[in-house]
Amino acid sequence: MARNFNLYRYRMPFSRKGETNTRHTHEVREGLIVSLEDGDTRGQGEIAPLPRLSVETLIEAEQQALDLLSQWQARRAIEPTLERAAPSVAFGLSAALSELTGALPETCQKRSATLMDCADIAAFIENLQRSDAREKAPVVKIKVGRDAPDTEARAVLTLMTALPWVKVRLDANRAWTLNEALDFARHLNARTDSSIAFIEEPCQTPALSLRFAQETGIKIAWDEHVREADFHPNDAKTSLVAAWVIKPSLTGSIARCRALTDQARQHRIDAVISSSYESSLGLTQLMRLAAWLSPETLPGLDTGHVFQTCIARGMPDDPRAIIPLSSLEKIA
Numbered sequence: 001m002a003r004n005f006n007l008y009r010y011r012m013p014f015s016r017k018g019e020t021n022t023r024h025t026h027e028v029r030e031g032l033i034v035s036l037e038d039g040d041t042r043g044q045g046e047i048a049p050l051p052r053l054s055v056e057t058l059i060e061a062e063q064q065a066l067d068l069l070s071q072w073q074a075r076r077a078i079e080p081t082l083e084r085a086a087p088s089v090a091f092g093l094s095a096a097l098s099e100l101t102g103a104l105p106e107t108c109q110k111r112s113a114t115l116m117d118c119a120d121i122a123a124f125i126e127n128l129q130r131s132d133a134r135e136k137a138p139v140v141k142i143k144v145g146r147d148a149p150d151t152e153a154r155a156v157l158t159l160m161t162a163l164p165w166v167k168v169r170l171d172a173n174r175a176w177t178l179n180e181a182l183d184f185a186r187h188l189n190a191r192t193d194s195s196i197a198f199i200e201e202p203c204q205t206p207a208l209s210l211r212f213a214q215e216t217g218i219k220i221a222w223d224e225h226v227r228e229a230d231f232h233p234n235d236a237k238t239s240l241v242a243a244w245v246i247k248p249s250l251t252g253s254i255a256r257c258r259a260l261t262d263q264a265r266q267h268r269i270d271a272v273i274s275s276s277y278e279s280s281l282g283l284t285q286l287m288r289l290a291a292w293l294s295p296e297t298l299p300g301l302d303t304g305h306v307f308q309t310c311i312a313r314g315m316p317d318d319p320r321a322i323i324p325l326s327s328l329e330k331i332a
């Protein structure tokens with residue numbers, strides 16, 4: 001049976017400014033959608049390197065994807081090559097192949113930690129108190145490291161005091177010196193271990209973040225570090241580490257992500273499947289990946305609302321318009 005592929009490019013504006021870890025903002029999001037046909041079966045995937053966080057550019061990803069897709073069409077096994085491909089290419093192509101073979105289960109994890117920064121806290125508290133929505137948002141993820149540590153600590157403390165049932169994940173993206181991180185912890189007072197699940201990468205280096213965890217008793221999570229060459233899953237200090245944040249578009253193939261979630265489970269560490277501003281197509285696949293690979297941990301997938309439209313597929317309970325693949329720019 002004949003194999004065929006199409007590759008599309010999308011460009012869509014952020015409706016709310018997409019703010020990434022590096023504090024730079026992007027006006028538009030660009031990425032690729034790959035569509036595979038093998039006889040009667042179909043599979044789609046999204047290849048969307050994130051500027052400044054991905055090692056590969058969109059142009060490089062496109063070249064690599066085209067090369068791998070021609071090999072796939074010629075019936076060569078590309079799975080081994082995917083493990084050496086750029087992360088966004090490896091994720092997008094492995095997702096499309098997994099749909100084709102039925103390996104990626106359909107069940108979606110529709111819930112996510114609610115993403116916010118300190119400036120959103122007051123409105124969040126008001127909303128939740130009004131709607132009596134205890135069930136709706138048991139976990140929040142707050143970006144910190146953007147303002148003075150004591151100011152941010154006070155904002156976080158306000159949330160923990162007003163909504164004591166809410167579990168708080170914090171993410172400092174390596175913004176703090178050890179002293180600044182300790183200052184933040186000091187201003188949280190005694191409320192720390194009751195509500196705080198973890199702080200992602202509080203300090204500039206993993207070694208300093210571990211010292212922070214040792215000194216404060218607040219658990220940390222690895223995000224950037226999971227993708228570094230010197231990341232050692234078997235590191236002995238895991239009692240200080242509560243979670244690994246796994247972002248498939250920045251990490252690689254589904255097989256690679258699965259190996260990481262398996263290792264995390266062995267070490268009793270939570271694996272938080274997280275998004276990197278993918279379109280609704282990639283994001284719904286991440287919801288399926290979260291339900292499959294890490295069902296016991298609420299994922300970090302609260303990024304869909306930054307776009308006005310969906311691409312190719314809608315999201316659960318989401319009224320936004322869906323742009324079909326036929327309306328996108330076709331590259332191959």
Ligand SMILES: [Mg+2]
Pocket residue numbers: 021171173200223224245
């Ligand atoms: Mg992070």
